[in-house]
Amino acid sequence: MGVTIHDVARAAGVSVASASRALSGRRKVTPEIAERVARAAAELGYQPNAVAKALRDQTTGTIGMVVPGIGNPFFTTIVEAVERELQNSGTDLLLCASQYSPQVEARRLETLLARRVDGLIISPCDIEASVPAVLDAARRVPLVQLDRYIEGGGADWVGVDDEAGLALAVDHVIAGGARSVVFAGSRLVSSSARLRLSGFERAAARAGVEVLPPLLGEFTLEWGIEAGRGLLDAGRLPDAVVCANDEIAVGLVRSLRFGGARVPEDVAVVGFDDVGHATMCDPPLSTVRQPVEEMAAEAVRLLGQLKAGDPRPAQRIAIAPRLVVRQTSRPVAAGVEG
Amino acid sequence: MGVTIHDVARAAGVSVASASRALSGRRKVTPEIAERVARAAAELGYQPNAVAKALRDQTTGTIGMVVPGIGNPFFTTIVEAVERELQNSGTDLLLCASQYSPQVEARRLETLLARRVDGLIISPCDIEASVPAVLDAARRVPLVQLDRYIEGGGADWVGVDDEAGLALAVDHVIAGGARSVVFAGSRLVSSSARLRLSGFERAAARAGVEVLPPLLGEFTLEWGIEAGRGLLDAGRLPDAVVCANDEIAVGLVRSLRFGGARVPEDVAVVGFDDVGHATMCDPPLSTVRQPVEEMAAEAVRLLGQLKAGDPRPAQRIAIAPRLVVRQTSRPVAAGVEG
DNA sequence: ATGAAAGCGCTAACAG
DNA sequence: CTGTTAGCGCTTTCAT
Numbered sequence: 082m083g084v085t086i087h088d089v090a091r092a093a094g095v096s097v098a099s100a101s102r103a104l105s106g107r108r109k110v111t112p113e114i115a116e117r118v119a120r121a122a123a124e125l126g127y128q129p130n131a132v133a134k135a136l137r138d139q140t141t142g143t144i145g146m147v148v149p150g151i152g153n154p155f156f157t158t159i160v161e162a163v164e165r166e167l168q169n170s171g172t173d174l175l176l177c178a179s180q181y182s183p184q185v186e187a188r189r190l191e192t193l194l195a196r197r198v199d200g201l202i203i204s205p206c207d208i209e210a211s212v213p214a215v216l217d218a219a220r221r222v223p224l225v226q227l228d229r230y231i232e233g234g235g236a237d238w239v240g241v242d243d244e245a246g247l248a249l250a251v252d253h254v255i256a257g258g259a260r261s262v263v264f265a266g267s268r269l270v271s272s273s274a275r276l277r278l279s280g281f282e283r284a285a286a287r288a289g290v291e292v293l294p295p296l297l298g299e300f301t302l303e304w305g306i307e308a309g310r311g312l313l314d315a316g317r318l319p320d321a322v323v324c325a326n327d328e329i330a331v332g333l334v335r336s337l338r339f340g341g342a343r344v345p346e347d348v349a350v351v352g353f354d355d356v357g358h359a360t361m362c363d364p365p366l367s368t369v370r371q372p373v374e375e376m377a378a379e380a381v382r383l384l385g386q387l388k389a390g391d392p393r394p395a396q397r398i399a400i401a402p403r404l405v406v407r408q409t410s411r412p413v414a415a416g417v418e419g
Numbered sequence: 420m421g422v423t424i425h426d427v428a429r430a431a432g433v434s435v436a437s438a439s440r441a442l443s444g445r446r447k448v449t450p451e452i453a454e455r456v457a458r459a460a461a462e463l464g465y466q467p468n469a470v471a472k473a474l475r476d477q478t479t480g481t482i483g484m485v486v487p488g489i490g491n492p493f494f495t496t497i498v499e500a501v502e503r504e505l506q507n508s509g510t511d512l513l514l515c516a517s518q519y520s521p522q523v524e525a526r527r528l529e530t531l532l533a534r535r536v537d538g539l540i541i542s543p544c545d546i547e548a549s550v551p552a553v554l555d556a557a558r559r560v561p562l563v564q565l566d567r568y569i570e571g572g573g574a575d576w577v578g579v580d581d582e583a584g585l586a587l588a589v590d591h592v593i594a595g596g597a598r599s600v601v602f603a604g605s606r607l608v609s610s611s612a613r614l615r616l617s618g619f620e621r622a623a624a625r626a627g628v629e630v631l632p633p634l635l636g637e638f639t640l641e642w643g644i645e646a647g648r649g650l651l652d653a654g655r656l657p658d659a660v661v662c663a664n665d666e667i668a669v670g671l672v673r674s675l676r677f678g679g680a681r682v683p684e685d686v687a688v689v690g691f692d693d694v695g696h697a698t699m700c701d702p703p704l705s706t707v708r709q710p711v712e713e714m715a716a717e718a719v720r721l722l723g724q725l726k727a728g729d730p731r732p733a734q735r736i737a738i739a740p741r742l743v744v745r746q747t748s749r750p751v752a753a754g755v756e757g
Numbered sequence: 758a759t760g761a762a763a764g765c766g767c768t769a770a771c772a773g
Numbered sequence: 774c775t776g777t778t779a780g781c782g783c784t785t786t787c788a789t
Contacts, residue, residue, distance in 0.1 A: 085782055096760045101784055108785095109758065131533040132479065133782030135470045136765050143534075152499065152695075157489045164516065173530055176514045178502065192511055195469040196481075221466075302699060335701060357490075361640060363673060363701060423766055434776045439768060446769095447774065471766030474781050 084125045092121035104129070135197065144200040144384065145193035147177040147186060149229075153300065155326065155371070156204065158356040159228065162377035163202060170381075172199070183210035190218045198222065200384045204229040208272050223387035227380045229271045234395055237387065239379045242399035243273065246369040247280030249404040250323045250351040253367070255288050257349055257411035259320035263293035265308045265333055266325030267300045274300075277325045277353065293319050300325065305332020313340040318348050321410070327352035331362045334409055349410040364408035372400045422463045430459035442467070473535065482538040482722065483531035485515040485524060487567075491638065493664065493709070494542065496694040497566065500715035501540060508719075510537070521548035528556045536560065538722045542567040546610050561725030565718045568610045572733055575725065577717045580737035581611065584707040585618030586625075587742040588661045588689040591705070593626050595687055595749035597658035601631040603646045603671055604663030605638045612638075615663045615691065631657050638663065643670020651678040656686050659748070665690035669700045672747055687748040702746035710738045 090100035095114055102108040103118035110118075121127075135141040146163060148156040164174055175198060179186035186206055191214075193201065200223040205211035212231045218224055219236040226238040254262060264281040267274040278295055285292045296311060298304035305328060312318060313336070324330035330352030334344050344350055344364070352359055355370035379398055406412055428438035433452055440446040441456035448456075459465075473479040484501060486494040502512055513536060517524035524544055529552075531539065538561040543549035550569045556562055557574040564576040592600060602619040605612040616633055623630045634649060636642035643666060650656060651674070662668035668690030672682050682688055682702070690697055693708035717736055744750055 083782090086784095087782080097783080098760055098762095098785080099758085102759090105784085111758070114759085128529075128533060130474075130535065130782050131530070132470060132473045132535050133765090134784080136468075136474050136767090136781090137783045137785090139765070141470065151489060151495045152492075154490075157495060161488075161490065161516070173534075178499070191466075192469070195466060196511075197468065197470050331699070361669070361699075421766090424768095425766080435766090436768080436776060436778095437774085440775090443768085449774070452775085468766050471781090472768080474765090474783090475767045475769090477781070 083130065084127050085130070086127070088125055089118060089121045089127045092125060093117040139197075140199055141197050142171060143173045143175050143196070143198050144202065145175045145177065145190075145196075145198040146202045147179055147189050147193070148204045149181045149206040150178050151176075153328075154357040155228075155354045159204075159373050159377060162373045163227075163381065165374075166377045166381045179206045181206045183207045183214070186211060187214035190214050194218060194221055200224065200388060202227050202380055202384065205231045205271075207270055208232050208275065209270075223384055225380050225383045225387070227376060229273055230397075231272075234397075237383050237396045237398075239376055239383060239398040239400070240273075241371045241376065241402050243276035244280040244283070245399075246353060246371075246402040247277055247323065248284040249402065250353070250369050251281060251284035251288060253404055253406065254321035254323065254349045254351060254410055255290060257321070257345075259290065259349060261291040261293060261319040262321045262323060263312070263319045264295040264325070265305065265322050265329050266295060266297055267304075267329075268297050274325065281323055291319075298329075300328060302328045302332040305329035305334075306336045307332075309333040309336030309340070312348075313337065313342065318342060321349040321351070324350065324352050327354045327356065327359045327362075327366060327368055330366055330368065330409070331359075334362060334364075334366070345408065345410050351410055355405055359405070359407070362409070367407045367410040368405055370403045370405050372402060375400050421468065422465050423468070424465070426463055427456060427459045427465045430463060431455040477535075478537055479535050480509060481511045481513050481534070481536050482540065483513045483515065483528075483534075483536040484540045485517055485527050485531070486542045487519045487544040488516050489514075491666075492695040493566075493692050497542075497711050497715060500711045501565075501719065503712075504715045504719045517544045519544045521545045521552070524549060525552035528552050532556060532559055538562065538726060540565050540718055540722065543569045543609075545608055546570050546613065547608075561722055563718050563721045563725070565714060566611065568735075570610075572735075575721050575734050575736075577714055577721060577736040577738070578611075579709045579714065579740050581614035582618040582621070583737075584691060584709075584740040585615055585661065586622040587740065588691070588707050589619060589622035589626060591742055591744065592659035592661065592687045592689060592748055593628060595659070595683075597628065597687060599629040599631060599657040600659045600661060601650070601657045602633040602661050602663070603643065603667050604633060604635055605642075605667075606635050612663060619661055629657075636667075638666060640666045640670040643667035643672075644674040645670075647671040647674030647678070650686075651675065651680065656680060659687040659689070662688065662690050665692045665694065665697045665700075665704060665706055668704055668706065668747070669697075672700060672702075672704070683746065683748050689748055693743055697743070697745070700747070705745045705748040706743055708741045708743050710740060713738050 086100050090097040100118050103110045103115045177189040205215050215231050228240045230238040269275045296308040352366045352368035355368045359366040359368045428435040438456050441448045441453045515527040543553050553569050566578045568576040607613045634646040672688050690704045690706035693706045697704040697706045
């Protein structure tokens with residue numbers, strides 16, 4: 082079916098070696114040959130076979146990326162950022178979703194490795210169950226973890242500084258007058274879930290406010306709605322609820338208001354991520370913005386370093402987030418934005 | 420770096436052919452050899468090189484998919500559906516986003532083709548500008564268009580029956596008492612944009628209601644908000660607005676209510692797609708549900724047929740959508756659902 | 758500057 | 774049933 086470089090060479094009346102050299106331009110050929118080869122290639126509609134090139138070169142020009150799910154806007158945002166980052170490096174992205182299952186995650190890694198990707202960017206779905214597959218992959222190929230990471234180190238990581246982010250959120254609601262606070266997050270199955278809870282607890286303890294027992298479910302709108310209902314049913318509302326992501330926060334605001342509570346007058350709500358949902362929410366959500374572009378850039382940079390062979394201990398890079406005050410929390414003087 | 424089948428063969432004390440046969444299990448070998456090979460492979464951590472296999476077999480076991488953008492929940496939903504559909508066929512998906520640009524779309528197709536995908540599923544971003552690249556790709560490899568399609572035919576397509584969907588929406592609001600209607604959609608740069616507008620116009624004309632000039636922008640929340648403002652500023656509200664997708668509808672509802680109009684009492688709003696956003700909306704959005712699973716299944720089936728070589732004229736498969744009545748339109752007796 | 762040939766890892770003919 | 778070998782398409786020595 083395909084037209085090969087042999088066909089081009091024959092049509093141009095030169096050897097395949099010359100054709101190869103002319104096409105790649107990486108080596109000198111007479112202008113005349115270059116011309117003839119170029120014409121032949123164009124006429125035949127020659128298209129280089131990347132598979133053969135990959136086998137020969139032992140490098141595919143692709144990097145694999147696996148995230149828990151592309152239904153979550155945070156992950157699609159970060160995927161887009163990585164794609165943009167890779168844009169001009171001639172590297173293609175092979176994107177996979179693990180669907181929040183360590184089994185399919187392991188399978189995905191396996192096929193990515195079999196396809197000989199030059200590197201891997203992964204947000205492991207489970208802090209424990211993902212360990213073997215991720216470590217194994219890291220042994221075979223440059224790998225950096227983005228956002229979520231696995232226990233025990235051994236592989237590079239770049240993500241947001243959750244601790245700092247939660248401190249930002251907690252201090253903000255307290256500055257707005259909150260005396261009792263609660264955390265609405267996810268069960269502690271990922272690093273993000275754990276770090277955000279502990280960051281919240283630390284900040285709240287430091288401030289000396291009352292802390293209600295955390296509400297732990299999923300990183301979803303549905304769970305946010307449920308958590309809001311739970312709060313209403315409990316009879317007494319906290320002054321503020323800090324959420325582990327925006328989807329939870331949006332759901333929470335919805336059910337709180339549906340139940341008659343005013344946001345932010347009766348209870349302040351702050352989210353985390355600031356991708357998409359936050360501005361869509363009514364009223365617009367105060368949240369902690371993850372520095373997605375920087376995270377993606379850093380991950381790609383790290384991957385490049387690893388590829389270069391540069392041996393060094395595993396790195397962890399935590400990038401500082403930023404508070405974005407909108408309308409679900411009481412403003413404190415300056416800093417309000419749309 | 421990698422351990423090859425030669426290493427395995429040597430370690431097992433057999434020829435590469437036997438090793439290959441034992442590993443693939445596609446041909447008889449003595450149990451003893453099978454055993455020895457299996458052990459050697461396990462001990463060495465052998466992992467087959469898919470690149471070499473692809474070159475040898477002239478088939479990669481991958482299909483490429485290109486959609487305008489993964490930021491749009493409709494496309495992520497359909498990508499997930501296609502992934503699920505492919506799950507058990509041993510075929511991997513190479514996902515690309517064209518970012519709504521015919522240029523990057525063409526480039527993406529080019530590299531997918533260079534990587535020798537076995538087939539292509541594409542939602543062309545532009546009904547006109549996407550034509551050459553898509554047609555060229557279709558000439559080289561089995562290709563089916565999903566959702567959007569290009570002008571002029573020549574390639575298979577599966578999508579929703581837009582005409583029927585818009586008729587459903589229009590008839591519904593009219594049954595609810597609407598006497599004047601308007602369409603809020605996208606500029607006519609894609610097949611979906613065009614078909615939905617014409618479907619709306621036809622259904623409205625058939626019903627004999629008053630039709631205001633259509634509002635055409637983007638398939639985004641922002642445009643929905645703007646369109647809603649425009650409607651308010653115009654002084655007189657229509658009884659119903661039918662939207663080309665849910666994001667527009669959500670934005671529209673938001674700005675209409677913000678401007679003091681009651682939904683659905685003053686104006687009914689109906690969306691299109693029913694993925695994610697619709698239930699998140701407050702109040703929950705009445706909409707036309709795209710049969711995403713069926714569309715994905717059909718696309719994969721068609722692709723399989725094409726691969727089988729089965730020559731036949733290009734097919735267009737339009738699947739009937741379903742109306743989902745929630746709370747942004749007045750119900751008509753039965754059929755309300757969550 | 759150009760051409761002949763080796764070889765990337767794999768599988769399927771083809772012999773034995 | 775097993776082993777030897779050719780060849781998928783490409784790039785790069787190695788000679789010329």
